[in-house]
Amino acid sequence: MSAHELDRTLAALGDPCRRRVVDLLRERPRRAGELAEAAKIAFPLMSRHLKKLRESGLVEEDRDEFDSRVRIYRLKPKPMADLKRWLEETEALWSRQLAAFKAHVQKSRK
Amino acid sequence: MTSKVFLALRVPADPMRAFKVFTQEIASWWKPSGLFRVSDTGDGRLAFEPGEGGRLLTTFEDGSTFEIGRISVWEPGKRLVFAWRQANFSAEHSTEVEVCFEPVGAETRISIEHRAWDTIPRRHAARHGFPEEATLQRAADWWRNSLHVFKERIAGSDDA
Numbered sequence: 001m002s003a004h005e006l007d008r009t010l011a012a013l014g015d016p017c018r019r020r021v022v023d024l025l026r027e028r029p030r031r032a033g034e035l036a037e038a039a040k041i042a043f044p045l046m047s048r049h050l051k052k053l054r055e056s057g058l059v060e061e062d063r064d065e066f067d068s069r070v071r072i073y074r075l076k077p078k079p080m081a082d083l084k085r086w087l088e089e090t091e092a093l094w095s096r097q098l099a100a101f102k103a104h105v106q107k108s109r110k
Numbered sequence: 111m112t113s114k115v116f117l118a119l120r121v122p123a124d125p126m127r128a129f130k131v132f133t134q135e136i137a138s139w140w141k142p143s144g145l146f147r148v149s150d151t152g153d154g155r156l157a158f159e160p161g162e163g164g165r166l167l168t169t170f171e172d173g174s175t176f177e178i179g180r181i182s183v184w185e186p187g188k189r190l191v192f193a194w195r196q197a198n199f200s201a202e203h204s205t206e207v208e209v210c211f212e213p214v215g216a217e218t219r220i221s222i223e224h225r226a227w228d229t230i231p232r233r234h235a236a237r238h239g240f241p242e243e244a245t246l247q248r249a250a251d252w253w254r255n256s257l258h259v260f261k262e263r264i265a266g267s268d269d270a
Contacts, residue, residue: 007203013113014227083113087226091115093143094222098119101220104139105121105131 005057006086009079012056017041018049022075025059029074113226120219125211126187128218132209133158133190145196146176158192160184166192179204187211194224 013019020039024030030038036046050073053059058079064070121128131139136156146153146168154168158181166178179193188211195204208223 006198007200010203010205010226083226087113087115090224091117093145094115094117094224096141096143097139098117098220098222100141101132101139102119102121104135105123105128108131108135 005079006082008056009058009083012053012058013083015049015052017045018053021046021049021053021073022058022080025073025075029062029072031064031070031072035073115224116221118219118221120214120217122217124187124216125213125218128211128220129187129190132211132220133160146178148197166194179207182206183208 013022017039021035024035024038032046032050033043035050036043039046041049050059050061053073054061056079058076059073060076062072062074064072123131136158140153140156142153144153147170152170154170154176156166156168156178159165159167162181162184164181164184166181167175168178169175176197177195179195181190181192183189183191190209190211192207193204194207195201199205205227206225208225210221210223212219212221
């Protein structure tokens, strides 16, 4: 994973509405209108959020198989997997640092 | 959906001393992690500039420095919050670390919360106006999947 990709993922997820979209898409692919309704925001605003999510590589759009005018949004797995890995690495880091901190406190105890 | 890492441990020191050692002696206890310089395995020598607005800096052997982040909360013996940017993060992006010190008898429970976004603690999913739904809960479970194993490990290593 390049750092740039992680940055883009974090920036895209820095907005609560976009996190909501990701949560919804985790269940199944959905139409933009459906997403706007579920997140209770206006359609144009949802379009902007979807654009940002697409640009960040978190989400991809497809055309509906029955109606090509309708766009379907789905989650791309890699950025989320990368983010999960970063969280795991961060966790491992602090686990190690906290253990080292504790050992240091014990050693320097008077 | 949550994006934070949370860990806690008990250390044999009162909160004031734990805070002091954490901030003033970080160069002594920090283990190299390779996070702050892409081309090097060393992290340099870490140091907090005391007080709000101070920096968490690391200084490499060649004298160059890297700013890991700014301190936003400095409450000795209680709480410390600072920004966290690894070498591979872009300049404008950072995450946030909150360290809390709580007395437990004569000792201290030190906890670390590392948040990938949200610059203030998110206690309730409903804060942003979204109802806390089963879907959110499931998503949170998905995130926490990996954390369970870890919590057990910490609990096992916590001899307090």
